[in-house]
Amino acid sequence: MADTKVYRASTTAPVNIAVVKYWGKRDPKLNLPTNSSLSVTLSQADLRTLTTASCSSSYTEGDSLTLNGEASDVSGARTQACFRELRSRRAALEAADASLPKLSAMPVKLVSENNFPTAAGLASSAAGFAALVQAIALLYELPDSPSDLSLVARQGSGSACRSLFGGYVAWRMGDKDDGSDSKAELIAPASHWPEMRALILVASAAKKGVSSTSGMQQTVATSGLFQQRISTVVPANMALMEEAVKAKDFTKFAEVTMRESNSFHATCADTYPPIFYMNDVSRAAIRAVEHINAKAGKTIAAYTFDAGPNCVVYYLEESSSTILGTFYQALGEVSGWKEGTAGIKSTVELESSLASSLKEGVSRVIMTGVGEGPIKTEEYLIDENGQAVKR
Amino acid sequence: MADTKVYRASTTAPVNIAVVKYWGKRDPKLNLPTNSSLSVTLSQADLRTLTTASCSSSYTEGDSLTLNGEASDVSGARTQACFRELRSRRAALEAADASLPKLSAMPVKLVSENNFPTAAGLASSAAGFAALVQAIALLYELPDSPSDLSLVARQGSGSACRSLFGGYVAWRMGDKDDGSDSKAELIAPASHWPEMRALILVASAAKKGVSSTSGMQQTVATSGLFQQRISTVVPANMALMEEAVKAKDFTKFAEVTMRESNSFHATCADTYPPIFYMNDVSRAAIRAVEHINAKAGKTIAAYTFDAGPNCVVYYLEESSSTILGTFYQALGEVSGWKEGTAGIKSTVELESSLASSLKEGVSRVIMTGVGEGPIKTEEYLIDENGQAVKR
Numbered sequence: 209m210a211d212t213k214v215y216r217a218s219t220t221a222p223v224n225i226a227v228v229k230y231w232g233k234r235d236p237k238l239n240l241p242t243n244s245s246l247s248v249t250l251s252q253a254d255l256r257t258l259t260t261a262s263c264s265s266s267y268t269e270g271d272s273l274t275l276n277g278e279a280s281d282v283s284g285a286r287t288q289a290c291f292r293e294l295r296s297r298r299a300a301l302e303a304a305d306a307s308l309p310k311l312s313a314m315p316v317k318l319v320s321e322n323n324f325p326t327a328a329g330l331a332s333s334a335a336g337f338a339a340l341v342q343a344i345a346l347l348y349e350l351p352d353s354p355s356d357l358s359l360v361a362r363q364g365s366g367s368a369c370r371s372l373f374g375g376y377v378a379w380r381m382g383d384k385d386d387g388s389d390s391k392a393e394l395i396a397p398a399s400h401w402p403e404m405r406a407l408i409l410v411a412s413a414a415k416k417g418v419s420s421t422s423g424m425q426q427t428v429a430t431s432g433l434f435q436q437r438i439s440t441v442v443p444a445n446m447a448l449m450e451e452a453v454k455a456k457d458f459t460k461f462a463e464v465t466m467r468e469s470n471s472f473h474a475t476c477a478d479t480y481p482p483i484f485y486m487n488d489v490s491r492a493a494i495r496a497v498e499h500i501n502a503k504a505g506k507t508i509a510a511y512t513f514d515a516g517p518n519c520v521v522y523y524l525e526e527s528s529s530t531i532l533g534t535f536y537q538a539l540g541e542v543s544g545w546k547e548g549t550a551g552i553k554s555t556v557e558l559e560s561s562l563a564s565s566l567k568e569g570v571s572r573v574i575m576t577g578v579g580e581g582p583i584k585t586e587e588y589l590i591d592e593n594g595q596a597v598k599r
Numbered sequence: 600m601a602d603t604k605v606y607r608a609s610t611t612a613p614v615n616i617a618v619v620k621y622w623g624k625r626d627p628k629l630n631l632p633t634n635s636s637l638s639v640t641l642s643q644a645d646l647r648t649l650t651t652a653s654c655s656s657s658y659t660e661g662d663s664l665t666l667n668g669e670a671s672d673v674s675g676a677r678t679q680a681c682f683r684e685l686r687s688r689r690a691a692l693e694a695a696d697a698s699l700p701k702l703s704a705m706p707v708k709l710v711s712e713n714n715f716p717t718a719a720g721l722a723s724s725a726a727g728f729a730a731l732v733q734a735i736a737l738l739y740e741l742p743d744s745p746s747d748l749s750l751v752a753r754q755g756s757g758s759a760c761r762s763l764f765g766g767y768v769a770w771r772m773g774d775k776d777d778g779s780d781s782k783a784e785l786i787a788p789a790s791h792w793p794e795m796r797a798l799i800l801v802a803s804a805a806k807k808g809v810s811s812t813s814g815m816q817q818t819v820a821t822s823g824l825f826q827q828r829i830s831t832v833v834p835a836n837m838a839l840m841e842e843a844v845k846a847k848d849f850t851k852f853a854e855v856t857m858r859e860s861n862s863f864h865a866t867c868a869d870t871y872p873p874i875f876y877m878n879d880v881s882r883a884a885i886r887a888v889e890h891i892n893a894k895a896g897k898t899i900a901a902y903t904f905d906a907g908p909n910c911v912v913y914y915l916e917e918s919s920s921t922i923l924g925t926f927y928q929a930l931g932e933v934s935g936w937k938e939g940t941a942g943i944k945s946t947v948e949l950e951s952s953l954a955s956s957l958k959e960g961v962s963r964v965i966m967t968g969v970g971e972g973p974i975k976t977e978e979y980l981i982d983e984n985g986q987a988v989k990r
Contacts, residue, residue: 432858433836433865435825444823465873467823474824474869480854481889482861488879498872 211309212266216345216596220338221582222378223255224248224370225406225520226511227465229472231465232428232438236421237285238387239366241546242428243442246371246378246449248522251579257335259320260589261343267315267594274596275334275336276317281317290341290361291316298348305596309346318343319362319589319596324574330408330518336369351383357581370507374398374580375451378446390492401456403525407535408567410544411517420515422556423476423483427431430480437475445471458524462510465522466497469512485515487570492562493519500534503556525577529595530554535573538563544573602700603657605985607760608737612973613767614721614731615639615761616797616911618856618903619836621865623829628811629778630757633819634833637769637786637840638761639913641797642970647934651713651980655826658706662762665710665725665987673709675925680754681732682707689739694786702739712981712986715965721799721909729762733973745972746888749783765789765971769837785959792885794916798926799933799965800942800957802880802908811906814867814874821871828866836862848972849915853901856913857888858966860903876906880960883953884910891925894947908960916968921945926964935964 219340225246232242240564254439271291273280284289298312322332341361345352358369362379369391370377375398382389427434435468445464454461476483490513497519498513512520523531535553536545591595623633655858662682663670673679700835713723732752736743749760753770759767760782766789773780808896809817813932818825836855836910843851867874881904888902888910899918901909915924949957982989 354843431834431865432862433824433869441823463871470873471823471869472867474822474865477868478824478865480858480861484882487882491875491878494873498696538823571913 209513210265212264213309214262214264214266214590214592215264215311215314215347216588216592217343218258218260218585218588219251219339219342219346219582220256220258220369220585221335221342222249222252222374222418223332223335224367225514226367227461227522228442228468230366230379231309231424231472231475232371232434233366233424233487235387236425237387238390239286239362240387240390241366241379244368244379244381244446245407246446247369247378248376248404248406248578249366249371249374249398249581251576252583253573253579255324255330255574257320257332258585258589259318259339259343261316261318261340261347262590262594263314263316263345263347264594265314266397267317269315271316272318273340276321282302286364287340290344290360292336292342293360294341294344294348294350294427296521297350297352301348301350316344317590317594321589328430329480333365334367334371337361337368338582340364341368342372355393357389359390361387362387362390362392370506372581372598375400375578378450385514395450396453398580401453402578405523405528405531406523406576406578407521407523407531407569408576409493409519409521409539410534410574411487411519412569412571415540417479418483423479423515426483427475431475431478433478434475439473441471459507462507462522464512465512467495472512477552485517486513487517489565489568490517490519492565492569493521493535495562496535496538496558496566497521499558499562500530500556504530508599515521528552528562530556532575534558539570539586541567542570542572544575548577549575601656603655604700605655605657605768605983606700606738607651607653607700607979607981607983608947609651609976609979610651610730610733610737610938610973611643611647611976612726612733612762613643613765613970614723614726614932615758616641617758617761617851617915618904619833619859621757621770621841622814622815622863622866623825624757627816628778629781630677630753631778632770634770634829635772635837636758636761637767637837639757639767639795639797639969640762640765640789640972641840642967643974644970645799645965645967646715646721646726646909646967647977648711648730649736649978649980650709650730652707652709652731652738653981653985654702654705654738655985656705658708660799662707663709664731666732667712676793677755678731678907681728681735681751684754685732685735685739685741688741692739692741706986707735708981711990712980721801723757724756725758725762728752728759729973731755732759733763738976745769745951746782747794750779750781753778753781755781763972764791766791766969769841786841787844787868789971792844793969796914796916796919796922797967797969798912798914798922799967800884800908800910800912800926800961801932801963801965802878803960803962806969809874814870814906817874818866818870822869824869828862832862850898853898853913853973856901856903857921864904876908877904878908878960881908881910882958883911883960884958886953887926887929887949888912888948890953891921891947894919909930911927919943921947923966925949926957928960929957930964933960933961933963935966940966
């Protein structure tokens with residue numbers, strides 16, 4: 209009798225926000241970067257992708273992916289590379305143990321959901337590909353470590369490789385042509401420095417002008433300053449950032465984070481034609497962070513921007529009242545504040561022009577902090593019959 | 600009988616807008632730059648400083664300068680350096696020829712006026728110091744060449760040295776510690792390529808956040824990308840730009856101009872804390888220029904930005920209707936358009952969001968083009984009795 213069982217596995221995976229930025233591919237096909245990078249994994253209570261992977265010989269329509277209720281194309285080279293890598297690892301297990309069901313030969317059905325609005329312009333592809341790879345790895349019962357799986361996720365979306373770990377994560381660029389040493393590595397778990405918080409200011413006009421993939425290739429090809437960034441600036445910042453995380457030195461962490469964001473956006477501005485991800489609201493957020501630090505008399509907040517105008521403000525739990533209270537004054541009317549924030553008083557006041565720039569340009573906030581890596585779950589988005597669960 | 604005569608001389612001097620940017624001092628006291636630069640001198644019909652220099656033993660109040668009707672401080676090190684240099688050159692003449700009046704010992708009175716609003720945020724210090732130096736040189740009947748005088752003007756304001764010439768002007772950085780080889784040099788007179796035009800979009804919020812002098816020193820001290828700019832990017836751009844000007848190759852001129860502006864602002868953004876001179880309006884102007892070039896199927900316009908949000912668009916006379924017609928569509932209501940512009944039709948249309956960004960953020964335009972260097976004039980701002988002329 210043929211095996212028509214529906215095999216399932218579910219996982220969640222986190223978003224990560226880099227503090228040493230990935231920008232530039234030395235091999236676009238394998239997603240091999242021009243430089244190493246380092247990120248903080250954010251809490252899945254606030255931002256996560258939930259993905260159920262399933263396979264069954266009863267599936268007749270080939271591999272498929274449903275993302276936030278809509279069919280998503282899986283024929284792209286990147287998704288195909290992930291499927292191929294994971295199937296080949298499963299096939300090796302099956303070849304070594306004939307008692308294993310032949311999952312590698314079955315169509316895969318994936319259903320995936322984010323717990324945050326995709327319209328927010330947050331880099332959801334990192335969490336998405338990390339969850340996809342992790343869910344299939346669980347389905348296939350692969351013995352691979354998170355670092356091994358990061359090699360696969362990297363081929364889906366570069367920064368996804370860092371979402372295989374919680375806490376503080378480096379992506380080592382590696383130097384091999386086949387990319388086998390270009391993978392993620394844990395610098396420190398979330399428990400090492402659990403006090404790290406992030407306040408995300410989601411900008412109203414979050415539409416990207418230039419996609420990251422094409423943007424970074426234009427930078428590599430045309431920026432006269434880019435070589436200096438990858439040969440000198442980033443290696444120095446990686447070393448400083450690892451020291452900062454290990455020593456839990458927020459001042460150093462913050463300075464490197466801000467300089468790195470500046471350096472990355474500088475090479476974008478030096479691209480020809482120039483790429484601008486930040487706008488006047490982003491710059492107002494920078495000035496607000498600078499003002500908070502100046503008033504505090506020490507560095508208690510750090511801004512960073514990915515390939516979009518959203519500002520991520522990193523700070524420590526101990527500075528919560530100053531950071532949250534100050535931004536709440538300007539942005540109390542937007543959504544996303546957690547209970548109790550309204551009652552926080554800050555002694556720092558923003559200039560009215562700064563406050564009104566923020567008010568005009570920020571549509572919501574997300575309050576979160578450092579968190580764990582992918583978590584296996586019994587919550588399934590595909591039922592035992594292989595049908596997507598209605599939600 | 601004592602000589603109480605009032606000696607006078609008047610000159611005008613032009614503004615210049617760099618296409619290879621000066622940003623960074625290797626010696627702040629002598630205004631010695633970290634790199635060479637190159638500019639286009641703009642027509643004095645549209646933008647000029649008129650300065651009368653006078654001296655008389657009857658002047659009892661020491662050296663003075665009246666700028667646009669208001670007393671201006673001359674005790675600053677830079678103005679003093681210009682006075683000292685010019686007096687010493689005059690004193691040498693007097694020492695060699697006893698028949699010459701002893702002007703070097705007399706107080707100097709200067710009256711100066713710009714024909715454009717200083718509120719426009721246009722770099723008026725270049726024209727101002729060039730006029731000051733040239734007027735005193737005329738008063739003292741110095742035999743010095745424009746290049747010799749540029750050494751003096753440089754000490755007043757770096758970019759002023761380039762306003763001693765018309766046309767296309769290089770400031771060679773030099774390598775001597777005393778700065779004696781850091782001076783301006785004519786690449787080509789205005790008559791070599793008289794078709795060059797400039798449309799200046801004056802941004803409403805023209806207030807500078809950070810002065811050039813302190814901004815450039817912060818960049819030198821903190822930008823990780825700056826060394827690459829001065830060691831590699833600028834030398835290459837200087838060579839390309841000289842070729843472009845000599846060959847009257849607008850495509851090359853425009854590309855280097857735009858890349859240079861981008862590179863300069865990228866090093867500002869890479870400064871810590873970051874310096875932003877451009878705003879959302881500036882970026883809309885860049886997109887408008889890119890759109891015009893794309894529609895034209897070739898590069899007919901180039902943007903450049905100094906240490907502020909104003910956009911200078913360089914173009915050739917032959918492209919006037921496209922450039923002026925397109926910007927007039929969006930900005931027809933602001934002041935500064937010359938007679939006849941309203942009738943120009945352009946086939947290029949700007950996206951409505953781009954047009955409205957420009958409309959919101961541009962307060963006036965200035966239509967000008969390449970022009971001549973300082974011009975001696977019989978128009979005096981000080982009368983024969985040494986009194987400022989009422990105007």
